[in-house]
Amino acid sequence: RSFITVTAAILALCYKHRMKHIQQVLTCPAENASSGTDEDRHLQQLTRTQEFRRHLLADVCAKYQPGIIQRRVSQQQVSRVYVEDRSRLLYCEVPKAGCSNWKRVLMVLGGSATSIRDIPHDAAHYSNHLRRLESYDHASIAERLRSYTKVLFIREPFERLVSAFRDKFESPNSYYHPVFGRPIISRYRTNVT
Incomplete structure (x- = not known):
């Protein structure tokens, strides 16, 4: 679920042993819609979701960054x-x-x-x-x-937040605890040791 936005090509690599079946489902969704398996329907939904995201990305980029290809990109x-x-x-x-x-x-x-x-x-x-x-x-x-x-590749934002917390603060960490942990705690708690 964390990588639901992985493209159909990456998904196909993950299911390499079933490539032929996946290709058929992705290219002929109308034929497989009524008689397909749960996996077929899942792949069709994934394809629709990816297409929606591609259009959304293109729309947002066009709205906020018109002509970015012609502009010089900074380092x-x-x-x-x-x-x-x-x-x-x-x-x-x-x-x-x-x-x-x-x-x-x-x-x-x-x-x-x-x-x-x-x-x-x-x-x-x-x-x-x-x-x-x-x-x-x-x-x-x-x-x-x-x-x-x-x-x-993206991940659901709250999953990223929880993952960062667990990775940086759940276990002892000689960098993150003093640099970030103490200031966060002192902001919400008095007499921090």
């Missing part, structure tokens, strides 16, 4: 975008939406590792194996934005 605007040149892929990181695993996938695609299981959490986040789009010059940024496949 700050692409500071959370990672580049995998070998696969011609741009990944826009959304914290607490699977970004650790997607960074591992990029590292494997780029040849830095052979398996995502071999990459520790800190290596995915703090190593120099991944290049950010902001590190390129303006012409290279524009070319990659124009020609590379771009992906973004």
Whole structure:
């Protein structure tokens, strides 16, 4: 459920052994609507949801960012975008939406590792194996934005919030507790130790 917005292509990869059936359901929804299984109906609903989201995204982008393709993109605007040149892929990181695993996938695609299981959490986040789009010059940024496949994965906002809380505050953490935890507690409680 957390990744309900994953595209049909990614979903198809997850159900690789049933690719042929999924393709049939996605391409012929009218034929399968009345006699389909629960999975067929789920896939049809997912397809409709994805189509709605694509239209919504296009409408919002057109409304708030008209002509953005023609404008120069600043490095700050692409500071959370990672580049995998070998696969011609741009990944826009959304914290607490699977970004650790997607960074591992990029590292494997780029040849830095052979398996995502071999990459520790800190290596995915703090190593120099991944290049950010902001590190390129303006012409290279524009070319990659124009020609590379771009992906973004989201997660239900409250799930992200709970995940962040559990990850950063539930267990002892030498950075987040003193830097963020104490100020939050002192704002709502007097005589904090």
